[in-house]
Amino acid sequence: MKISRSDFATIEYRMRDGLFRWDDHSLQFSYPRNGPKPIAVTGSDICRLYKGEFLNDTILEFYVRYIDENLRVSNPLLHKQCFFFNTFFFRKLSHRNKATPANSDSNPMDAVHKQLQKWTASVELFEKQYIFVPINENTHWYLAIIANSDILLSEAKNTASATLQSEPSPKRVDSDADAKSTVDTGLIVDDAVDSTEPTVEPEKPNNDDWDVPMPMPDTIDLSSVGNMQSPEPVSPLTAANIRSKPAMVHIEFNGETFEIPEAKYLDPTCTPAIIILDSLGNRHQPTYGLLRGYMRAEAKSRHGVDLADAVQIGKYAKVPLQNNLCDCGVYLLHYIEEFLKDPVAFLALVLNGISARKMFAAEEMEQKRLDILGLATSLADEHKRLNAAQPASGPDDAAEVNDKDEPSEPVDESDTRSDTSKIASLLSEAMSEIPNVSNYTDGSAPLSE
Numbered sequence: 001m002k003i004s005r006s007d008f009a010t011i012e013y014r015m016r017d018g019l020f021r022w023d024d025h026s027l028q029f030s031y032p033r034n035g036p037k038p039i040a041v042t043g044s045d046i047c048r049l050y051k052g053e054f055l056n057d058t059i060l061e062f063y064v065r066y067i068d069e070n071l072r073v074s075n076p077l078l079h080k081q082c083f084f085f086n087t088f089f090f091r092k093l094s095h096r097n098k099a100t101p102a103n104s105d106s107n108p109m110d111a112v113h114k115q116l117q118k119w120t121a122s123v124e125l126f127e128k129q130y131i132f133v134p135i136n137e138n139t140h141w142y143l144a145i146i147a148n149s150d151i152l153l154s155e156a157k158n159t160a161s162a163t164l165q166s167e168p169s170p171k172r173v174d175s176d177a178d179a180k181s182t183v184d185t186g187l188i189v190d191d192a193v194d195s196t197e198p199t200v201e202p203e204k205p206n207n208d209d210w211d212v213p214m215p216m217p218d219t220i221d222l223s224s225v226g227n228m229q230s231p232e233p234v235s236p237l238t239a240a241n242i243r244s245k246p247a248m249v250h251i252e253f254n255g256e257t258f259e260i261p262e263a264k265y266l267d268p269t270c271t272p273a274i275i276i277l278d279s280l281g282n283r284h285q286p287t288y289g290l291l292r293g294y295m296r297a298e299a300k301s302r303h304g305v306d307l308a309d310a311v312q313i314g315k316y317a318k319v320p321l322q323n324n325l326c327d328c329g330v331y332l333l334h335y336i337e338e339f340l341k342d343p344v345a346f347l348a349l350v351l352n353g354i355s356a357r358k359m360f361a362a363e364e365m366e367q368k369r370l371d372i373l374g375l376a377t378s379l380a381d382e383h384k385r386l387n388a389a390q391p392a393s394g395p396d397d398a399a400e401v402n403d404k405d406e407p408s409e410p411v412d413e414s415d416t417r418s419d420t421s422k423i424a425s426l427l428s429e430a431m432s433e434i435p436n437v438s439n440y441t442d443g444s445a446p447l448s449e
Contacts, residue, residue: 019377020046029376029383031062032069039065041376049373051366055329057087060134060141063333063372071340078340081129085119090135090144092116093290113297125298126153130343133291134332135284141328142278143335144291147347152272153299156310187274187292189285189314190353251352253345254359260352266313268347273313275350279322279331288314318355323362330365333372 020028024043031039045058064084071079093112125131131146247262274291276284296307322331338359339346349356 020044020380022047027383028380031065031379033383033386035069041379046373046376046380049369049376051369052326054139054326055141055333057136059372059376060087060329060333062376064132064134064336066375067333067336067340075340078343082132082340083123083125083128083130084132085134087134087136089116089119090133090287090290093294094137107297109293109297110300113294113301116294117301120298124302125295126150126303130339132336135287137284140280140282141332142276142280142282142284143332144284144287145275145277145339146273146291146295147268147275148270148272149295151270152295152307152310152312153303153305155272156299156305156307157303187288187312187314189288190316251345251348251354253342253349253356258349258354260348260354264352266348266351268344268351271313271351272311273315273347273351275315275317275347277317277319277332277335279319279328279335281316281321283316313351315350315353317350318353318357320357320359320362322365327365327369330368330372334360334365334368 020043022044026042028041028043028046031041039058039062041058041062045056045062048054048056048059064086068079068082068084071082092115095112126149129148129150131149133144133146135142135144248259249262249265251258251260274288276287278284292307292312299305299307319335320331322328346356348354
């Protein structure tokens with residue numbers, strides 16, 4: 001019997017349901033195994049990688065850490081320029097008002113910053129070019145990247161506000177509308193509607209002369225033609241009297257070339273910015289203010305500098321959008337990987353408003369899920385193999401060590417059956433159930449609740 005792709009998916013998911021169960025909270029692997037503060041991943045966590053499921057914080061933490069560790073080896077120079085906050089950072093930051101008593105006159109951001117100081121105790125954020133902040137709001141994942149924070153601090157230290165206005169950055173408008181769009185005097189958020197959205201064509205003005213041909217006389221008097229003055233001689237064309245084409249900046253990204261007028265170009269290497277990448281295209285105005293406020297508190301605490309007048313751009317990246325309601329976490333992870341392929345070019349596109357909607361296809365996200373699931377399965381197999389080869393360890397070796405400020409889950413690794421026999425039996429059972437695939441309208445396997 002020929003096995004279709006949907007049948008194969010059914011077998012795969014039912015096999016996974018046997019290997020990784022939703023009610024299995026035992027440790028499957030820690031990543032990095034021998035590294036500092038490894039991420040503990042359970043069987044229940046791995047089930048989040050099944051088709052149609054939302055990725056949880058543990059899977060996000062694990063794969064971001066995987067990206068971080070691989071970048072350390074593949075590109076050490078870029079790795080030194082990056083910092084990855086974990087998924088709990090923004091949650092703590094967004095609850096800043098709870099950190100300050102109602103009758104307190106202190107700045108709420110200063111209070112929450114004190115609580116978060118330990119998160120960056122060994123890191124100098126203002127030496128990082130790219131700071132990644134994964135965010136979950138209302139069960140939706142999206143990504144913020146703080147770029148060129150070193151330039152931001154340098155400007156605040158060495159440049160007066162008059163000099164800042166001479167930099168090639170968006171001009172400030174002293175109007176009520178503009179004041180509402182900025183969190184402080186230095187943050188300028190580009191909240192323009194995406195140019196890819198349909199627009200309404202303007203109506204033609206009510207003018208009697210609109211597109212009406214001028215009347216021609218029936219006869220033309222040629223008597224005055226000979227009295228016409230001779231025209232002035234035409235000067236030859238030279239470089240001096242030809243209007244030159246404006247200089248263009250060329251951006252190469254993902255096999256395509258984009259052109260931007262040099263006069264309007266925002267340089268991605270020296271423009272402090274906060275960019276947001278959201279696979280649903282949502283707006284997140286408060287997020288800019290929170291991240292900006294945190295960086296101000298960090299600069300004040302560590303360097304005694306106020307960033308209030310240092311210009312920082314806020315931009316929404318025109319990135320590929322998800323076509324379902326469950327892949328936001330997968331998109332977030334893929335955004336990070338795509339950004340790290342060429343950070344300067346990627347940031348240049350975002351800062352200069354160039355669309356990257358076609359950067360990758362939505363169909364690639366299904367493969368991305370399978371890739372991460374395959375990686376998790378491989379690490380779980382390695383964990384079992386290495387543990388089987390070692391003497392029994394104490395309970396401390398299996399304790400969850402995620403830096404979440406939460407208690408650890410108890411660990412149960414009593415299941416020591418052979419992987420080969422286990423997979424064989426599950427495969428046999430799944431094969432016998434293949435005819436049931438036709439009972440599902442989309443040909444996919446049922447997912448555990």
